[in-house]
Each structure stands twice: as structure tokens, then as C-alpha cells.
Amino acid sequence: MTKITSCEVDTALELITGKWKHSILLVLINGDTLRFSELKRALPKISQKILTAQLRDLEEQDIVIRTVYPEVPPRVDYRLSEYGKTLIPILEAMNEWGMRHAERMRSN
Amino acid sequence: MTKITSCEVDTALELITGKWKHSILLVLINGDTLRFSELKRALPKISQKILTAQLRDLEEQDIVIRTVYPEVPPRVDYRLSEYGKTLIPILEAMNEWGMRHAERMRSN
DNA sequence: CCGTATCCATGGCGATACTG
DNA sequence: CAGTATCGCCATGGATACGG
Numbered sequence: 251m252t253k254i255t256s257c258e259v260d261t262a263l264e265l266i267t268g269k270w271k272h273s274i275l276l277v278l279i280n281g282d283t284l285r286f287s288e289l290k291r292a293l294p295k296i297s298q299k300i301l302t303a304q305l306r307d308l309e310e311q312d313i314v315i316r317t318v319y320p321e322v323p324p325r326v327d328y329r330l331s332e333y334g335k336t337l338i339p340i341l342e343a344m345n346e347w348g349m350r351h352a353e354r355m356r357s358n
Numbered sequence: 359m360t361k362i363t364s365c366e367v368d369t370a371l372e373l374i375t376g377k378w379k380h381s382i383l384l385v386l387i388n389g390d391t392l393r394f395s396e397l398k399r400a401l402p403k404i405s406q407k408i409l410t411a412q413l414r415d416l417e418e419q420d421i422v423i424r425t426v427y428p429e430v431p432p433r434v435d436y437r438l439s440e441y442g443k444t445l446i447p448i449l450e451a452m453n454e455w456g457m458r459h460a461e462r463m464r465s466n
Numbered sequence: 467c468c469g470t471a472t473c474c475a476t477g478g479c480g481a482t483a484c485t486g
Numbered sequence: 487c488a489g490t491a492t493c494g495c496c497a498t499g500g501a502t503a504c505g506g
Contacts, residue, residue: 256381258456273364348366431467
């Protein structure tokens with residue numbers, strides 16, 4: 251077994267933390283390819299500025315693919331890269347753990 | 359398959375985010391039962407105040423067990439609860455992912 | 467030894483307005 | 487439609503000093 255190091259965990263953690271990043275990822279997991287406005291609609295409480303910033307971060311890490319269509323009015327869409335999909339098991343593990351945790355806290 | 363929800367992922371995420379929480383968990387995973395001073399030594403860059411605060415958080419969530427010995431000088435030790443150990447798979451998954459990500463970024 | 471108390475810095479987040 | 491530009495808040499983190 252490989253020893254878990256703080257540094258490597260950090261790497262993964264940075265990608266999904268930030269108040270919104272994991273929510274964005276989940277929307278993309280469930281929704282396939284989405285336009286900016288669709289993402290915005292799926293996450294009503296995030297401001298445009300933050301949404302843009304987080305998407306740019308994810309793009310820079312090759313997690314998300316951003317496609318710009320040279321049209322008027324502009325069209326841009328976003329989807330998970332194949333690489334980004336490798337994060338799904340982590341999100342699934344956290345989801346399952348979170349459900350059990352909620353239940354545990356409820357039954358106190 | 360259960361749909362992953364942002365809310366449940368959030369629950370898990372909150373427990374291991376914060377600049378130091380996951381590092382503390384890793385030290386406890388590898389080190390079993392540790393005194394406060396040992397944790398402090400293992401994480402030289404964290405301030406006493408923050409270390410205390412994060413440990414209290416983890417205790418409150420039943421992730422970590424804090425034991426106070428009524429001695430002079432005081433002795434307090436910390437260990438992962440059985441419940442806390444259920445987080446290990448998540449940390450392992452993130453660790454593995456982080457290693458591959460680092461390698462990927464290196465080979466650009 | 468294991469904390470609390472105080473005070474301060476920083477940067478992530480956000481509201482709002484504007485633009486190609 | 488899909489973004490920048492500005493400005494400001496405040497929560498998290500941190501340095502330092504003190505206390506049981």
C-alpha cells in the first residue's frame with residue numbers, strides 16, 4: 251500500500267474545493283454538454299463572475315473542455331474531459347459518505 | 359446508481375477542507391494515537407490556535423476522539439474514531455488521483 | 467503541556483454595472 | 487450571450503501573548 255501524503259491529497263482537494271467547484275462538476279456529470287447560461291440556470295445562486303472564474307480554473311487543469319463557437323450571439327459550451335471524468339469516483343465516494351453521515355447525525 | 363447530490367458531497371467536503379484538516383487526519387491515520395504536542399511537531403507550520411480549533415471541529419463531528427488525562431502537567435491525546443476511519447477510502451482515492459495528476463502535469 | 471484571548475492580514479466570494 | 491471591471495465584505499487563517 252502506498253502511503254497517503256498530504257501533498258497529493260491537496261492536489262485533488264484543490265480541484266474540487268472552492269465554494270462552487272464541485273457543484274459545477276456535478277452539474278456537468280449529470281448534464282453532459284452545457285452552455286454557460288445553462289450552467290448559470292442550474293446554479294442560480296452563483297454570480298456570473300465566480301462561475302466564469304471557476305470554469306476557467308477547471309479548464310486550466312484539463313478537467314473541463316470549453317468550446318467557443320464563432321457566432322453571433324456568442325455560444326460557449328462546457329463539458330467534462332475524459333480526464334475530468336476520473337474525478338467521478340471521488341465525488342461518488344464523498345456523496346455516499348455524506349449520506350451516511352447525515353443519517354448518523356440525524357439519529358442522535 | 360444513486361445520483362450524486364451537491365449537498366451530500368458538501369457534507370464530506372466540509373470535514374476535510376480547511377487548510378489543515380486533511381493533513382491532521384493523515385497524521386492520525388499514520389500515527390495512531392498522538393498527543394497534542396506530537397501533532398504540533400508533525401505539522402510545524404500550523405499555529406497552536408488553528409490546530410486546536412480544527413481538532414475541536416473534528417471532535418465535534420465524531421471523527422476524532424480527544425482524551426484528557428487529569429494529570430500535571432496536562433496530557434491530551436487524539437485518535438481517529440472508528441467512524442473517522444471510514445474517511446480513509448476517500449483520502450486514499452484523492453491521494454491516488456493527486457499522484458496521477460501531478461505526473462500528468464509534469465509530462466506536459 | 468495544552469490550551470485561550472487579541473488583534474490583524476488576506477483572499478475568496480459577491481453585488482452590481484458595463485461591453486463585444 | 488457570455489463574459490470583464492470595480493469595489494467591498496467578511497470568514498479563515500495566523501502571530502503573538504498570556505493562563506490553568
